Amino acid sequence: MGLRNSKVGVASNDVYFSIEEQCPLVWLTSDSTINLNKSHISNLLQGIFSHLEIFHDIDRRIDYITSPNQKTMVLVIARPINDMTFLVKILLDLKQIGAIYIYSDTNYYPETSEISNIHRFKGIFTDIIQLENDLKEHVRILRWFKPVNFTTTSANQGTNDDDHDVGSSMEISFVFGSLIRDIFLEAPIYKNERDDFFYDSHNRFANDRARLNIIKQFKRTYRPGKAIYWYTTNTFLYEELNKALREQDFDLLFILRFFIRDLNQQLSKIAQDNMKKENTFDITLYRGQGMSKADFEGRIRKRVGGLLWIHEFLSTSRCLEVAEMFVLRDPTIVSILFEIHCNEAFEKRCFADIKIFSKNPDEEECLFQMGTVFRIDSVECIQNNEWKVRLFLSSTNQEKHRDQALLYDTLRTSIFSEPTILHRLARMLFLMGQYSKAKEMYTLLLETTSIEDRLETVYLNFKIGRIFDEEGDPEQAYRHFCQSLEYLPPNSRDKFLFNQKKNQ
Template sequence: MDNKESTVNTIRKTTATVRSTSVLPRYIRRVIKNFLLVWLDANLDESKQDFKNSLTNLQQLVVSIRTFTDAEQCIRFIKDTKEEKIVLIISGSLGQTVIPNICACSQLDSIYVFCSNQSVHEQWTKDVLKVKGVHTSIESICNALQVESARCDRDLASISCHGIDSLFMYAHLLKEALLEINDNDTKHIKELSDYCRLQDNISNDELDKIATDYYRFTPIWWYTAPYFIYSMLNRGLRLFDINIIVKMGFFIRHLHQDIEQLYREQRSTATTTPFEVYRGQGLSLKDLNKMKRSKGGLMAFNNFLSTSRNRNIALSGFARPAALVSAKSVGILFAMTIDPTLCKSSATPYADVRKVGFYHGQEEEILFSIYTIFRIDEIERIDSEHRNRLWQVKLTLVSNDDAPLNKLTAHTREELIGTRGWSRVGNILIRMEQSTKAEQLFQLILANISTTDEDQANYNYQLGCMYTVMKTYSKAISSYEQALKIYETKLPAAHPLLATCCNNIGTDYKSIGEYSKALSFYQRAVDINKEALASNHLSWTTSSTMTSCSLLATSYNNIGGLYYMSGNYAQALLFYKRALTMKENTLPPNHPSFATCYNNIGLVFDSMGKYSKALSFYQQALDVDRKNLPATRELIVEVKRNIKLVKKKM
């Protein structure tokens, strides 16, 4: 084989010592899908049967394997890999020179040395934390990887803390949005299967089983089975990988519903006495410090949460091994107090899955739904040989009816009224400043919608809003115009969405300096709203009229701004006053938007040299602002500055 890197989809048969890794019960062995498996050996030869046999063994764990014969290429590949965790199999002859160059890479999770002289290589590897064992056969590496894979999947489960992570505030809203999506399940099962085949790292047997047998088993069975679903779903939720979330959206909903149903069935016979469950996993030092700062506050697990009634399994099987992984991570034993009475009153579902999971009856596993929230009570070191590397975190399950928690989301939920499903997910991502993910989501949904579908118009409109926030105005204009084209064929000629699109397009043209085009779209918005008002016979009390008045005021204000920028103060004053009149007809006198109107009119009089009139309007703006907004509000600061400057001119 030449010095090169290759991807193999097809690995020698299996003995060795594995460094202190506990043998886990069968139920917790998962397939490695959250890892990238890399194999470096200068003597690899793809043409030899020995190599092919080895690949076959390893492929039972992960289909796609990166092989290298050149050490420098392998080192570059590992250092350039950012979001994947890497498991490395390396020959003993290259290990001593290569491992010191890559051991500090956070993405390198574990190393297995493959050699013919085990005792020699055990000497230099004994103090290298990431080296999990020295092996003389691929079969023993496979056995070790089976145990390691379970720990790995656990370690990839992420957390978010209130006051630190934006995801925490939006987690409950994301959950609501994901669970209300009513997709064509049969279609999406096929799409998931097709998507996975393209990824080339899941066996066809697994994909065929999903495609043909999905409805033969419960979602909990699939989630606990040794197939790709568990790892893929946790990866998708950890990274909020849009492709995975969209493809597995149906399963997220099915699994939550299955947990809810089982919870209802078990509730009548379950204990009402609080009890404890446990979860062992690895966690980065960054996340540990984040929890320490949040002690006494709230945190959420950003995935479906597998726990055990058995403390020893969680501690010995997961937390202790995780303490040995890296100097940048620690082993964590979560001890969670669950109050069944609280769960019943707040509809926080969990289920005992020991009789319905894939490994029937082998373990007291309790499964919680996505984004379950806990209060952090205590964080303490566990005395062991792993100094400062093994911790216990005591948590208490928090009710969905927790008042401070509800207050966090209530305002944002109100702002999201009118959006549902994937549309709401996209809006939440934008609010989380995840515009790239929102763009990817909208584009992915658009690719599967009819070109004349009103939903396509809505998603294009949202793309336009997102691009405007990102200040990529040309893309925003293009998206708005695509939405407008469909809206014009689907909606009444005086529909407010048409006016809103035109206003937004005008504003983006203004932002790139194309004022004549901006004026044209603002005027179209004016015409649409005037038609709407005429059709409502100027009944100022109807909601549709109020909407049209508000949009018309916005258009007048925008046109006034264009004239002001061009120095045409007479026209600017005319349109600013028209905007003010519309607001006076529909809004209470101290509404905050009056402050902007008064300030704009004041700016025009100021520029015309009519300082007394300017001061009068500035003062009105300040009076409105003071009644409605905190003193730090940007507009108040601007108005105060304008008053100060105009007084100097008088």
């Protein structure tokens, strides 16, 4: 902390930048008479915070920060501001504020003692370039610190009815997660699949110049061998991918399918190259992570001996000191240091040392493929609210129960009998009970199917009818069943209905 000395004109008004939906930045000042060079700041922070809004009213500003639904934000207080005392009193009690910066055009800033006592206070800056660099570092840390979507199973599941129900739910979640991964990694390559991404991105971010510039750069420079570089760059791409994986947003995953495949293939190639060069069969990796107390107690501490399955790509580091940087000391959460032991006895490595391919080589990052499974070996309290969780890399095949493996194989055979990725996704969504989404995909397929393709029209109408039937809408189900039969020759109807009934 402390002053960063330089002469830079102060920004005015209230500026809200949104980087990813979980980390907005709010720029506060009460003086609306100083002209804000919006274009200058927008360009300066491009790639860190992509969306810019200006507020002139102090009440709107305070209402925005104190909104009960507001997510954790970064706050920059810029001079001049004449309501500092009032603002500080509010800030002291706000959990929404993840970090506080002061930006001033002089070395003098009154009433900072109250702010200095807040553990989230990051310092006073007089150089906007220095401020930019610190914000970049903060966002880089947040990339690691963001919650990871995972599923855990108990070591002794099945000892009573409740455990059996929870265990069954976890196993089903694991199976469907594995199938989601398979669908996107094994999706047939289409010539224009990147165009889907660019078209969608330009529509969604039509009014976001900074993000459109990044998309333009991505379109111009991207190739499959640069997937890791772009993944580790602090742009929306990283956030969009992991958000889609966390939330099982199939529309967005479909748009990003080329990037998922490229990233996984590059990781696999590097991983195999790493195995040939490594002199040791045992590697220890680290990750600093924050977690809610409820999640830690229920999903980690009580699951020692069980499995932990990661739904997305997982960033770790060979360097303990790097991981400890990301263990955020915050009394409202549990700070966790994951110590991950990787035994190289497995035939295929599921992580890669990406240091020389990364945008941030100093992190000494190793990246795990999505769907990696670990066993929770131990949980140890380091001090107060800080814990060390020891994980061991686990072979998915070794850890699968026989019934689970049978379910996976059966569902995979059914899903992969479908011809395209959309057919496979629709089939899986139906099996998952997500009827509305499955119906949406089957309807899209029907709308894009030529009426001359009679068998496909029959098939899709029948599937839509099945969904309406499951949703308890017999009239719509009957209508689609009739439309399905209309396209069949009379002598084919009994055979078709028999086959569909058999494959339900």
